[in-house]
Amino acid sequence: RKEVEQDPGPFNVPEGATVAFNCTYSNSASQSFFWYRQDCRKEPKLLMSVYSSGNEDGRFTAQLNRASQYISLLIRDSKLSDSATYLCVVNGGGYNKLIFGAGTRLAVHP
Amino acid sequence: GAVVSQHPSRVICKSGTSVKIECRSLDFQATTMFWYRQFPKQSLMLMATSNEGSKATYEQGVEKDKFLINHASLTLSTLTVTSAHPEDSSFYICSAREREGSYNEQFFGPGTRLTVL
Secondary structure (H helix, E strand, C coil): CCCEEECCCCEEEECCCCEEEEEEECCCCCCCEEEEEECCCCCEEEEEECCCCCEEECCEEEEEECCCCEEEEEECCCCHHHCEEEEEEEECCCCCCEEECCCEEEEEEC | CCCEEEECCEEEECCCCCEEEEEEECCCCCCEEEEEEECCCCCCEEEEEEECCCCCEECCCCCCCCEEEEEEECCEEEEEECCCCHHHCEEEEEEEECCCCCCCCCEECCCEEEEEC
16 A cells, blocks of 8 residues: 555646545554645645645645544635646655655646 | 855767756855755655765765765866666756754755766
8 A cells, every 4th residue: 555645636727626535544643644736747736734724825725634634625716827737735644754655746728 | 145156067078078067055054954855757856965064975776986066165066877777868957955953945046957878
C-alpha cells in the first residue's frame, strides 16, 4: 500500500466549477499535512498547510480527518490558471521528511 | 518566500559519465537539504536527507555510492550521479529547510532534468 494515495485524475472541469480532491495516508503518526501544486515540468510549490480544524485560503479549502486518515482539498470557482497537478503531502511520522502522493491532475477548460 | 536555486537546470550526458547537480539556498541558511527524484507521472521520491557537516541519510533502495551527496556549507549541497545510465534519467529536485522540525516549510529548487543517452 502506498503511504499517500490520491486519485490520479485527470479532472476536467469548466471554468467556475467546484472540484474536490481526496487523499488518504497510511502513517497514523503523521503530524503535518500539506497540499502542493506542481505545474508541468516545474518544481512543487506549497499551496496550503492543512490543519485539524480545517482551513480556507480564498477559493481553496482544506480539511483533515485524522480518524479516517483522510485529507481533502476543495477548489471553488475554478480558474484556467488552476490547471496543474495537486500533490497531497504528509510528514513521515517521527521523521523530518515529506511523503508525496503521486498527484491529481486538474484541467480547467473555458 | 525563501529562494533555492539549482544548477544546471538541464543536462544531457553519455552513459558512464558522472553528473554534479548543485543546490543553493540564496537568502537563508539551510540546516537540512533534501534530494528528490521524480519519474514521469510519478510522485516525488525522497532520495536522501543532507545535514550540513555530516553524512547524508539515504532512503531505502538508494545507492549511496552511486548518488554522492555533499553538504559542505549551510547554503550549498551537491548531488553527484556517478556512472550515470539511461535509467537514471529523471527530474532531480532539491529542497532546503531553514530550521529543524517537520513543521517548517521546505523550499524547493526549480529542478534539474537529467537525460542519459
